[in-house]
Amino acid sequence: MNQAPAIKICGIKSPMALDATIRSRADHVGFVFCQRSPRNVSMAEAAALGDRAAGRIGKVGLFVDADDSFIGEAVAAAGLSAIQLHGSETVERSAQVRARFGLPVWKAVSISSAADLERAHTYADAVDLVLFDAKTPAGTLPGGMGLSFDWSLLAGWNGAVAWGLAGGLTPRNVADALQRTRAPLLDTSSGVESAPGVKDADLISAFCSAARAA
């Protein structure tokens, strides 16, 4: 029997969206600490959401090329359980973050060809999970754009490190994504929104149900 995938709903900014995610029995919420994003949360917002989520769901903080002092402030404010690095962090920088904060580190790796899987392998000893995501156009955000990549590329993945799938996942395509990739973890953000940065409780619920039914 196949095990149900873990689910992360990213870009949570409101108590309503947090409660909907917990009600839908997702495993992790993501708080975005990236000022350019429509999903950015301040430290004060993260602290309130972190308190509300405490003991109810995993709390993943998403950072884009952030320094230690900023990450440390967010870890303390929200009581993060994992750190997601979604910028151009090197293998060395990723290992440094893991050692510095003693938390699991998830590294997003953008995929557009088989060669990108080779790059993912290089992170195996430095992080706890690699998160495959689509490449986004130059000058835009490195994620959260609702873009998918060719999932068939993952047939060539045989890495030793845990992994997850992100990029353009929605309630409508998540079953197909899961059937094609057998991803152990699914991560979505814009696919469960009614507008950029505005989560929709019905879409969150539909996403989680579709992922578990697949």
Ligand SMILES: O=C(O)c1ccccc1N[C@@H]1O[C@H](COP(=O)(O)O)[C@@H](O)[C@H]1O
């Ligand atoms: O969500 C954001 O605003 C964001 C900003 C900067 C980097 C990553 C971001 N989101 C992450 O991107 C992937 C895919 O998102 P989507 O489902 O395609 O909208 C996901 O891991 C988000 O956590």
